[in-house]
Amino acid sequence: MSRYEPSRIEPHWQQEWDKAGAFTAKRDPLKPKYYVLEMFPYPSGRIHMGHVRNYTMGDVVARHKAASGFSVLHPMGWDAFGMPAENAAMERGGHPKDWTYGNIADMKDQMKPLGLSIDWSRELATCDPEYYGQQQAMFIDMMEAGLVYRKAAVVNWDPVDMTVLANEQVIDGKGWRSGAAVERRELTQWFFKISDYSEELLSALDGLTNWPEKVRLMQANWIGKSRGLQFGFETVGAPAGFETLEVYTTRPDTLMGASFAAISPDHLLAKTLEADPKVAAFLAEARKGGTTAEALETAEKIGLDTGIRVKHPLDSKWELPVWIANFILMDYGTGAIFGCPAHDQRDLDFARKYGLPVLDVFKQHKDGPDVGDIAFVAPKTDVVQYVRAINHSGMLDAEKAIDTAIEFFEDNSIGKEVTKFRLRDWGVSRQRYWGCPIPVIHCATCGVVPEAKANLPIELPYDVSFDIPGNPLDRHPTWRDCTCPKCGAKARRETDTMDTFVDSSWYYARFTAPRATTPTVLEDAAYWMNVDQYIGGVEHAILHLLYSRFFARAMHKTGHLPVKAIEPFNALFTQGMVTHEIYKTTDAQGRPVYHLPEDIVWKDDKPFVRVRTRDLSIFPEANYLSKDEVSPGIFEFLQAAEVIPSAKMSKSKKNVVDPMNIIASFGADTARWFVMSDSPPERDVEWTSSGAEAAFKHLSRVWSLCDRIGQMPADHKGEGDTDLARATAKAIDEVTKGIEGFAFNKAIASLYAFTNT
C-alpha cells in the first residue's frame, strides 16, 4: 500500500513530459488541429487562484483534444507592457524592464508545478523587441493601408504627472496618482480606424454562435448602430460658411415639437463665435471637468443663446434659436441637434431651465399641453396618436412614423437617412515609457513619416529615469533625435507609445509562428488559426475582444492573416472568479479588520479560532491565534462581523489564497480539481478550505483504489462485471459530455459517483 504523495508524483511526471516534449505543438497533416488559448496574464509576479482556474480549464480541454487525436496548440505568453511596471519603478526605483522580466521568471516558476500541458517553446512576452518590432512593422503596414491616422482629440490630462489618463484612472475628477484636478485637453493622437469596420464587426457577431450571448450583446450595444435622419437647417444671422446647420436625429417623427437647436461647445460654429468674449467665457466654463461618465453625469446642463436663428425645415416662417449647450457631444452625429423638449428628457431639462417652449407632438396629456417635468418618450414599437405630425395624421406606429418622415425628407431632397455608430475610432497614443514605441518620425520638411522597416525594431532605450513626472522618452535626446528615412535630414522620433491593448490584439496570431522574422507566417497561420477555444474573464468582453476582431481584419487587409482568420476566436468561454468568504469588522480606529472563515470554528454555537493540529500551514499569511490567545473577544468580533460570502480575493482584504501554498500542502491536482468542481465554470466559485481538503481526500481515495486493484489477483479485477462495465461506460460518457459542454463541475460529479460505486 503506497500513500498518495503528490509532492513526489507531480514533479516526476512533469519532468518526464518535459523530456519527451509531450506538449510541443507540431503541424501534422494527418491530424485535425485544435488551438486552445487562455487569455495571457499580466506578469504581476504572483499567480492567483483565478489563473489556476483559467489555465486548468484550458488544460482540460487541451488534454482531452490531444487524447482524442487532435494536433493541439496550447501556448502561453505575457501581456508585459503597461503602467504597473512604471509605477513600481517610480515607487521603489529600479527599471520597468528588470521588474517585468523578474516577474515573468517568478510567475513561470509558479506555473510550472501546475503541470499544465503548455508548449513553452512558443512562449513570448509583448515587451520583447522580437514581438513589438513586428507590431511596429504592422503599424506601418496599417498606415499604408489607411487604417491609422492622427487627429486632435479631447483627453483627460493630469497636469502634475503630465500624462494622459484613461477614463478609469480619473476618480472624482482627479488623477488617481497625483490627486490633481484633471483637465480636458486637446492633443494630437494616433488612431486606428476601427469605425471603418463598425457594420462588419456588428453583423459578423451573428456568426459567433459559440460565443456567450451576453458578450455578443455587449459588443452590439457598444458598437451601437442607429438609423436616423440627417438634414440641414437654413440659418439666419450666422457667420459666413454656416448657411446651413446639419443635425442628426433618430426621432424625426417628433420634429414638429422642435423648440430650439443646439450645438456642442466643440462644434466649429461655436469655435467661430469664440471671438465674442461672452461666448469665450461660456466655452471655458463648458469645457471644465473631465470626460468621464461620472463627471458628465453630475454636470449641470448649461447653455448660451447665440442669437443665431434657424428656419424649421417644414415651415420657413417658424424660427428656432440656436444655443450652445454643454450636453451635446461633438463626436456623435453632427455635433448639433434639434431640441424637442416634450419628448426628450435632456431637452426638457434644458428647456425648463431656460424658459424655452415645450410642444407636445402626441395626444398624451389630456389636461392640457403641459408635459410637466417628465418627457414622454414614445417607444418605437408603440402605436401613438400624433397631433403634430409631418406627413400623416392620427394613430401610427412610431417606427412607421419615423419611416414616413425620412421618406418625406428624401422625396423633397431636404434630408436623408443616415446610419450612425456609437463606436469611435481607437485612440492608441499613450504618453508612457513602458509600451511599444510608435514607429514614426516627425520631419520638418517631410512631415510625419513612417520609420523604414529596415530600422525596426525601434527599441526602447534602457537609460531612462522616472524621478520626474512625464514621459521619459520625451526628454531622452539621443533616442528622440534621428534622421528622416525619406530625406535624411535631422528629425525627431515620435515619443508616444501604443496602448497595451494593441499588444494583446494579435498575440494569438503570433503564437502560430512566434519566432518568425515577419509578424506571422501565412502557412502556419493557415494551419493553426482560428483559435478553436478561447477562455478568459468577462471583463474583456468588450475592449480586448473587439480590438482583436478588428485587428484580425486589419491583419488580413495588410496580408498578415488568411481570410479565414478575420474572426479569430471560433468559440469563447468566459469564466467566473474565485472568491473567498470573509468576516469583516472595524477596529477601535474604524479601520476594517478581516478574518477568514478557516480561522473560525463553531462549537456549541460559540466560535473560537481554529488551532491547527495538522501542520498544513495552508494560509501562512492569515493570523492564527494559539489556544491561549483565544480571547473572549472573538465572540464579540463575530457577533459584530459582517459576513461577505463571495468576496473577491484581494490583498487589502487578506483573503487571497496563494496557489503555491495549496500545491505545497496538497499538490497541484487538488487545487486544479477543486477549482473545477463545485460551481459551473462560468459562475464564481467560492474557495473553501474544506472543499479543498475534500478534493485531496478524493484524489487519495482514487490513489488507494488503484493501488488495491493493482494488487488484486487478475481474476478479481472486475473483468466481466457488467454492473462495473455499465458504470464505467456511463462515467466516460458523462465526463466527455461535461468537458465538451464546459460543465466541468458535472464531469467531476459523475467521477465522484463512479468511485462511490
Place this chain on the structure above:
RNA sequence: GCCCGCGUGGUGAAAUGGUAGACACUGGGGACUUAAAAUCCCUUGGCCGCAAGGCCGUGCCGGUUCAAGUCCGGCCGCGGGCACCA
C-alpha cells in the same frame, strides 16, 4: 433611464417538459482507537408520525399542458453591461 441575465435545502449546486435536490461541503450519529488524527459506515429540504407512511415544498400571482424548477404573461428581489449617443 435603456439593454441583458439570474432567483432550487444550512451552503456550492444537479435535473432532453416526465420520481426535485445527483455530486460535494457543513451539521448529527456510529465503528475503529487508551485518546485523538486519519479512515470507514449511517443520516441530513420542511412538517406530522413509534412506525408503515402521509402532507407541503424550486421568489410571488396567474396561464398553457395528462404532466411545469423547466414553456407563456405579470409582479418582487438580486446581479451584470451601457449611459447626456439626439
